[in-house]
Amino acid sequence: VNQDFTGRAKYLPDVQAVSGDLFVVVRCQVGDVPDTWDALLDTGSQWCILPPAITLALGYELPLDSEIRLHSRFGHHDGVLIRIPMRFAADEGEPAEVEATWFVSPDWPGPMVTGWKGCLERFRFAFDPRESDFYFAEY
Amino acid sequence: MSAERAKTAIPDAENGDALDGDAAEATSDEERLAVGLRHLRDLLEWNQVEEARRFVKELEARWPDAERVRHYAHVLAPPTSRSRPDVSARSREQEWNWLKEHGHEYPGCWLAIYGDRLIAADPDLQVVMAKTRETLGEEGALIHQQPGTPRST
Numbered sequence: 001v002n003q004d005f006t007g008r009a010k011y012l013p014d015v016q017a018v019s020g021d022l023f024v025v026v027r028c029q030v031g032d033v034p035d036t037w038d039a040l041l042d043t044g045s046q047w048c049i050l051p052p053a054i055t056l057a058l059g060y061e062l063p064l065d066s067e068i069r070l071h072s073r074f075g076h077h078d079g080v081l082i083r084i085p086m087r088f089a090a091d092e093g094e095p096a097e098v099e100a101t102w103f104v105s106p107d108w109p110g111p112m113v114t115g116w117k118g119c120l121e122r123f124r125f126a127f128d129p130r131e132s133d134f135y136f137a138e139y
Numbered sequence: 140m141s142a143e144r145a146k147t148a149i150p151d152a153e154n155g156d157a158l159d160g161d162a163a164e165a166t167s168d169e170e171r172l173a174v175g176l177r178h179l180r181d182l183l184e185w186n187q188v189e190e191a192r193r194f195v196k197e198l199e200a201r202w203p204d205a206e207r208v209r210h211y212a213h214v215l216a217p218p219t220s221r222s223r224p225d226v227s228a229r230s231r232e233q234e235w236n237w238l239k240e241h242g243h244e245y246p247g248c249w250l251a252i253y254g255d256r257l258i259a260a261d262p263d264l265q266v267v268m269a270k271t272r273e274t275l276g277e278e279g280a281l282i283h284q285q286p287g288t289p290r291s292t
Contacts, residue, residue: 006222010232018286027231027281034279035251035271036231046186053249053264068183081183081214090228099218117188122220138220 003126005135007090011041013132019074019110024127026134028114029087029095031058036089037112041134045115046070047103048086054112055104058084062106070103072110079105086119088136096136098122172202179211191215234281246287251280262289 012025015038027036030050037054047070052062066078086100101118114120125136175198182191192215198208234252241257242250251258251271258280259270271280 007228010230010235012235016286018284029279033268034277035268035282036279037282038284046188057264057268068180071184081211083214083218087223087226089231090226091230091232092228094222094224094228095226096220097223098220101214101218118214118218122218138222 003124003135004137005093005124005126006137007088007093007096007135009089009091009134009136010132011127011134012038013129017111022111024134026114027089028112029089030054030112031060031084033058039112039114040110041114041120043116043120045072045113046117047081047113047115048100048119049108049110049113049115050084050102050104051108051110051112052104052106060084060104063104066105068103070105074109077103077105077108079103079108083118086114088123088134096123096138172198172205172208175202176207176211188215192217231281238281238283242283242285243287245285247289248285250283250285252283253278253280 009027013023015022015025017038022040024041025038026041028039029036049070050058055062060082063080065080067080068078070077070079080103082102082104083099084102085097087095087097089095098119100114122139123136124139125134127134179191179194179198182188182194195208195211195215198205199212202208233255237252237255237257238250245260247262248260249262249264249267250260251267253275258274259267261267261270264282267282271282
């Protein structure tokens with residue numbers, strides 16, 4: 001049952017956000033922008049989701065057409081899937097990176113989400129709720 | 140829409156024959172491609188990603204040069220994760236402590252924090268990003284959106 005991880009970072013539990021409370025917030029970098037962002041870690045989310053304001057801030061355009069419809073607690077949203085690298089920033093050890101698949105919709109009202117397909121499914125990770133530590137490693 | 144409808148729209152990518160439903164009416168290669176892409180989108184909408192991953196390989200084998208097929212094959216392929224020993228670790232505890240103490244003073248604003256310093260605060264994220272690059276260059280800030288309604292100035 002012993003596991004080895006290459007990176008560790010603090011996560012924030014129960015964060016009040018614009019779109020409601022977020023249970024587990026981790027820090028990640030997206031694309032080639034050096035800043036880190038708050039992101040909801042959600043193993044129940046099909047895809048990573050990039051809010052429109054952050055999509056524009058990263059230098060990407062919002063989609064004019066739609067290729068997929070996402071159903072969420074916010075309702076139905078039309079958007080596209082794109083690939084942008086995502087990296088879990090580390091407080092200790094090594095960051096871990098994946099070429100993640102993101103759902104982008106111009107009317108997504110929720111937070112940035114790190115979801116399962118095309119992202120979390122390719123990491124090993126664990127949480128220590130006592131210390132609010134998030135451990136991760138490549139798959 | 141129902142999952143049943145999606146099942147009846149699967150074109151046979153192996154030999155070019157349509158199975159039934161929408162695909163049965165598709166006569167040209169272009170129409171069969173359109174039916175295949177529609178079925179792929181249906182699979183995605185119904186959260187059948189593993190089936191979509193399998194199906195897009197069939198589309199790719201039959202229409203390797205089709206732009207939409209290549210796009211879907213790219214975004215649906217399971218990516219590879221890797222550790223980045225070349226990127227140094229840095230604790231963001233100072234930034235999060237700053238947020239706990241001062242975040243509420245900037246309702247409705249995007250905030251850029253570096254160490255125990257506020258770099259920029261504005262309801263417009265583009266303004267915050269520009270100020271952050273101007274101040275920090277290639278150093279990265281923690282970007283956070285504070286809930287609430289922005290105060291009028």
